[in-house]
Amino acid sequence: MSTIDGPTPLPGAKASQAAADRQASGNIPGGSADAVRKSGWFGRWSEKWRAMPRQKQWLYLIVIVVIAYLLPVINPPILSTEPGNDFPLALFSMAVYALAAVGLNIVIGYAGLLDLGYIAFFAVGSYTAAMLTSPDSPFFKIPYLWTIPLAILVALCVGVILGIPTLRLRGDYLAIVTLGFGEIIRILATLIPAMKGQVGFQNVGRPPGMGPDGIPIFANSNGTPWYWLALTILIIVLFLAGNLERSRVGRSWIAIREDEDAAETMGVPTFKYKVWAFAMGAGVGGMAGALFAGQVGFVNNQKFDVVTSIMFVAAVVLGGTGNKVGAVLGGAVVAYIPLRFTAIAEYKYLIFGLALVVIMIYRSQGLLPARQRLLAYGHIAYAKVRRTAPIAPAPVTEKEA
């Protein structure tokens, strides 16, 4: 964890005495440690958020969600990416990036496994959707919407298959191996005839429905319904990720991220949970890939390069490693900036590079730090350890305990 939370004034003797008093008196909720971390504009915002009553939080959430759904209709002048890029399509692209970032955040943010080949799972999802719907594919065909759960499943399995041999490695070694995954999938797409390399698959399927003018509702050029679909999926995934991070599995991931050996000696089956994190992240990535394939309508081996993997990592780090809302923000920003500022789109890697350097110096936990999430868990731990009677465990999404 970083000690850089923005400028902190040198504490005078009085201030440090006051701090010592506060520590000694043990004013428990939001002790001195939180006080240090409160600085920064987003930090203060999340403090406020935590202090809000539940109903008020819900109210705000509903307003935010409604605005998010209405964005392509309102097309707000300053935010809009037009005339350079179609705004609803840009929004869809942002939602897909956000979804991928949320998935990658499970791997990097929760479990602390640096995955630099996340595009592999995105690609697996895209190819699953394409090969089961496109007329160019020799396989049997299924309706497009069915390919979404199937893409999750296939990506999940690929995650497990890739995870089991590689998750024995740690840190940098793991990062290097995962870097290879993305390339392996891309090269496989070139080498395996059924995956049709650069020729690719055209006319990937779309959800059913025809507009009154005979044009499909989910036409490739019509971003709004695609955006709504992606946003809905994103919200569902966020809810599930929220439950997951508060569960026993989520706590284990955080423990693994903090200190793997210590977690293991606490009784956490670290290897199993690492594979789980990898597979969960892969599943979400596969889903994002399937959505992407459907909207674009064309999948070939050129779309899944290492750079996109790095952009996903940048999104997670930018947003705040370990915070799912941060990941959404990071993913959206990373997708939005080159579309909004088309003049500088060519320099996007330069800009993101600089942005990351600046963020790492001044706010190394990202825009939205993970603290609040852990604290939410802290309340549960507090209640649980404090109770004299056994209480029902929080809703657990895992299969085995």
Added chain:
Amino acid sequence: MTLLELNDVSVHYGRIQAIHNMSFTVEEGEIVSLIGANGAGKTTTMKTISGLLNPSHGTIKFMGEDITKMKAHIRVVQGISQAPEGRGIFPAMTVLENLDMGTFGRKDRNGVPEDLERVFTLFPRLKEREKQYGGTMSGGEQQMLAIGRALMSRPKLLLLDEPSMGLAPQFIRQIFKIITEINGQGTTVLLVEQNANQALARANRGFVLETGEITHSGTGKELLANPAIKEAYLGVG
């Protein structure tokens, strides 16, 4: 009753052999100290017992059961709990969250509040700081937290890897006093230390480790009186 038994255990890091045919036992209710210089194999021995490392040769028995191949996270459930070297607490978790992680492998949730009280009685400082982040605490407090967290699984055997490392002398005395107290409550303690004086004074039995082999063994008092050990580890010649 013999709680832990190492029989002819060897451990390798790749080609380098860190532990050579080590055999020793820990009886129930004892404090046993392993002392040795840097690189003698102390931490390797601890990690082998807690299951983080696998021996290349030999067997480890816990309560009569062969646990040589058992994974570390299952050994916790069996009753071996480790406070790792360098403390190994979770810095981004609060004290209470850290302690809660200690109960991860437990089946009897009902006993948790009782053990929490016990830990807070042993370390009143932790109670004062229960909502503070582990990473923001001082070294001594982190050490307390590591020991407290290890106790939360209500272990039969507590492994302490250099509890005195980097602590002020008065803190070291306090930690060792608490270790004796924990032992008095019925937990067997296996201790690894460079601070031979304190470790042997508090121990029922001790072993001296040199380059992966046990070179001396005896009761704590015997070892403290041994001139060779005095010279090598106690700095008195």
